[in-house]
Amino acid sequence: MKKLRRVxxxxxxxxxxxxxxxxxxxxxxxxxxxxxxxxxxxRAALAGGVLFRSQCAxxxxxxxxxxxxxxxxxxxxxxxxxxxxxxxxFQTIRNGVPGSIMPSHGLTDPETWMLVSYLRSVAxxxxxxxxxxxxxxxALFLTNCGRxxxxxxGGGSLGPDxxxxxxxxxxxxxxxxxxxxSAVIARRYHPVSVVFAAGGAAAASNQRRVQxxxxxxxxxxIQMMDTNQQLRxxxxxxxxxxxxxxxxxxxxxxxxxxxNAELEDIFTFLQSQL
Amino acid sequence: MTILQRGLPKLVRRRSxxxxxxxxxxxxxxxxxxSAPDYExxxxxxxxxxxxxxxSGDYSxxxxxxxxxxxxxxxxxxxxxxxxxxxxxxxxxGFETTPLVDAGVLYVxxxxxxxxxxxxxxxxxxWQYRRNLPRDLTYGASAPVNRGFxxxxxxxxxxxxxxxLLSFDxxxxxxxxxxxxxDYRQGxxxxxxxxxxxxxxxxxxxxxxYATRGFIDAYDPASGDRLWRFHTIPGPGEPGSExxxxxxxxxxxxxxxxxxxGSYDPDLNLIxxxxxxxxxxxxxxxxxxxxxxxxxxxxxxxxxGELRWHYQFTPHDLNDWDSNQIPILADIEWQGSLRRVVMLxxxxxxxxxxxxxxxxxxxxxxxxxxxxxxxxxxDGRPIILNDxxxxxxxxxxxxxxxxxxxxxxxLGLFYVTARETCATYVSEQPIIVPGQASFGGVVFIxxxxxxxxxxxxxxxxxxxxxxxxYPSPTFGGVLxxxxxxxxxxxxxxxxxxxxxxxxxxxxxxQTGSRIWGAAAMTYMxxxxxxxxxxxxxxxxxxxxxxx
Numbered sequence: 019m020k021k022l023r024r025v026x027x028x029x030x031x032x033x034x035x036x037x038x039x040x041x042x043x044x045x046x047x048x049x050x051x052x053x054x055x056x057x058x059x060x061r062a063a064l065a066g067g068v069l070f071r072s073q074c075a076x077x078x079x080x081x082x083x084x085x086x087x088x089x090x091x092x093x094x095x096x097x098x099x100x101x102x103x104x105x106x107x108f109q110t111i112r113n114g115v116p117g118s119i120m121p122s123h124g125l126t127d128p129e130t131w132m133l134v135s136y137l138r139s140v141a142x143x144x145x146x147x148x149x150x151x152x153x154x155x156x157a158l159f160l161t162n163c164g165r166x167x168x169x170x171x172g173g174g175s176l177g178p179d180x181x182x183x184x185x186x187x188x189x190x191x192x193x194x195x196x197x198x199x200s201a202v203i204a205r206r207y208h209p210v211s212v213v214f215a216a217g218g219a220a221a222a223s224n225q226r227r228v229q230x231x232x233x234x235x236x237x238x239x240i241q242m243m244d245t246n247q248q249l250r251x252x253x254x255x256x257x258x259x260x261x262x263x264x265x266x267x268x269x270x271x272x273x274x275x276x277x278n279a280e281l282e283d284i285f286t287f288l289q290s291q292l
Numbered sequence: 293m294t295i296l297q298r299g300l301p302k303l304v305r306r307r308s309x310x311x312x313x314x315x316x317x318x319x320x321x322x323x324x325x326x327s328a329p330d331y332e333x334x335x336x337x338x339x340x341x342x343x344x345x346x347x348s349g350d351y352s353x354x355x356x357x358x359x360x361x362x363x364x365x366x367x368x369x370x371x372x373x374x375x376x377x378x379x380x381x382x383x384x385x386g387f388e389t390t391p392l393v394d395a396g397v398l399y400v401x402x403x404x405x406x407x408x409x410x411x412x413x414x415x416x417x418x419w420q421y422r423r424n425l426p427r428d429l430t431y432g433a434s435a436p437v438n439r440g441f442x443x444x445x446x447x448x449x450x451x452x453x454x455x456x457l458l459s460f461d462x463x464x465x466x467x468x469x470x471x472x473x474x475d476y477r478q479g480x481x482x483x484x485x486x487x488x489x490x491x492x493x494x495x496x497x498x499x500x501x502y503a504t505r506g507f508i509d510a511y512d513p514a515s516g517d518r519l520w521r522f523h524t525i526p527g528p529g530e531p532g533s534e535x536x537x538x539x540x541x542x543x544x545x546x547x548x549x550x551x552x553x554g555s556y557d558p559d560l561n562l563i564x565x566x567x568x569x570x571x572x573x574x575x576x577x578x579x580x581x582x583x584x585x586x587x588x589x590x591x592x593x594x595x596x597g598e599l600r601w602h603y604q605f606t607p608h609d610l611n612d613w614d615s616n617q618i619p620i621l622a623d624i625e626w627q628g629s630l631r632r633v634v635m636l637x638x639x640x641x642x643x644x645x646x647x648x649x650x651x652x653x654x655x656x657x658x659x660x661x662x663x664x665x666x667x668x669x670x671d672g673r674p675i676i677l678n679d680x681x682x683x684x685x686x687x688x689x690x691x692x693x694x695x696x697x698x699x700x701x702x703l704g705l706f707y708v709t710a711r712e713t714c715a716t717y718v719s720e721q722p723i724i725v726p727g728q729a730s731f732g733g734v735v736f737i738x739x740x741x742x743x744x745x746x747x748x749x750x751x752x753x754x755x756x757x758x759x760x761x762y763p764s765p766t767f768g769g770v771l772x773x774x775x776x777x778x779x780x781x782x783x784x785x786x787x788x789x790x791x792x793x794x795x796x797x798x799x800x801x802q803t804g805s806r807i808w809g810a811a812a813m814t815y816m817x818x819x820x821x822x823x824x825x826x827x828x829x830x831x832x833x834x835x836x837x838x839x
Binding site: 068071072073075076077079080081085086087088089090114115117118119120121122124125235236237238 | 380381382383384385427428429430433434435436501688718720722723727728729730731732733734735736737739742760761762763764765782783784785786788797800802
């Protein structure tokens, strides 16, 4: 506990000393900065974390991954599309998002840049540079993944779009999700089966079962994409059973099915498509 | 004499006057049309079927309507009649108002301090008001909502996100007076619906996440002059200050917001009001002690603002479990004798029944699966098992929140929206800066473990009589009608009706947006019963098909 307090004090000291430093910086930022002037200072992300926890975490979560119930976005993913800039994030923090509960923040320029530094530090990024055979990866993707996953404009929709996935996951995380896809299932891809009576007859022999990925649900209805990639909706009152399945719709690929080298090829192909 | 009984002679007088007006001259009918509601009218509660004059319908907070046209047998025919689009959004929050209605006109407040007078038949607008809000709002920017008007005579009263209280001319929407409740730059804001009493407008304040000090105020309806102020955090040396460190600076920023409506007992002349969290929210080391009157209900003399009694639900709160829920007043049989009680389902997961004359705790029972505590000790204090640092307890939005519950006297059932959530709290010493939030830590919420439910609690025992579950934690409120119906809303956007006795779902309508912080209201007009619910940016009016 004492150690924790010392760490906190240390962080506070870092924050305060940083607040004091950049008076010059503030003067020079009359015109909005295009780049984060604290980018190379490792203390900035640390101090930004303190600010984040006091000013942002209630809505965006202690882990910055957002809270869906109040539409607060996952801030660890904001950079991965490649279109987000430090300057853009700075302005969003400063001005808020009109029409939402994201307020403007009257923080100083350095404090706001510290928050930007912190968000950079928790960004989910795939730093790996893959060096497999992209052409072979393209063929392997088509055979093994393309029925359900999209890359750019080609492929299926039952699983997540993989066009940007190499910017969002490390190599190890990507391999894990292929070897054990049920370990973590993304929201809106949870497997579900609904059972209903075909032709109105409730006899067990006339029951039909539709399996798919759960997209949305309320007390009365359920929305899913079935395994034929059709959007389907059912009223719960018409269903005999709703089965929430533990295993992902994606099959687990063993090393025998796809070797690590072959996965490297696939990831190289995905990276080449960025 | 109960609150409802007091109103009856006046209702008889009103009906006689209405009949006389119909029989006599048109000019008399005209005078009847323009008679604006006074205190005696508000005191009648919902006895006049064409009026809804105060946030909960009456002073008791029961939100229980005597209307019977829509009932268990015909509710399946309930259909939307009109919608009103506000055009102002608060993504992440809700359209949280309860409209008032009088003489065929609805008075509605919206997000971002918009307000309207609307034709209650058609949804068409008479006037619109929009406040020019400062760009540097503090708490008001993160909760830019409003819960409704108060009404007296031809005046309407509305609080603002920059912590002002406004009086409107209800016919034109013109501002009659505008006074500052507190300096918004420090973190203050206001969102509740003012409670109008005899010669007083009662309001509270938001901002407990900032270095602020909560209060409940009474204002003169005609002039806007302040009549009294009750500070929810005592000053140095005042009663209750012994539950804080001996430091005036800490007391001056102790939090204790009063951001949701209270209830009123005209016979006892007492106001019952919930008080919010101490500041910093999650970090208690700066404020050892129980931190009165945070997380309490206070009973105040309506004429003086003096404290008569209090009960603290969550001593030394570390979880942001404000006690700003609607206190429901009822006169019930309790262990063989008639007791005047106040009931409240709290963010901490307990349902409480108290004697509202003395403040004696009669019952406190958990209504969710909270692991924070499972019982109240004989000393009236919760026996805390887990403060949220080790394993999950309800999230900071709580086991329920400010969305109104409802009480059905004939069934003895209390209907509440329950939230089942799982959150772990991590404290961190905050830097206290005026105008900046100081939560004092972070919360990790396990979103996979959230769900919601409409629950019917037996007020005699606190036991669950029935429930209807929702897929996610919900902020929708509840209305009951004496026709055996419960109206409720959920986070998926459904507006629903249930059999009040059995819990059977009888009807539902998808509004297209979360029902958040709002509960339905209902009124008669042209012989038809309307039920209104706000959701997203839309107010929808339902009725049975015209015969």
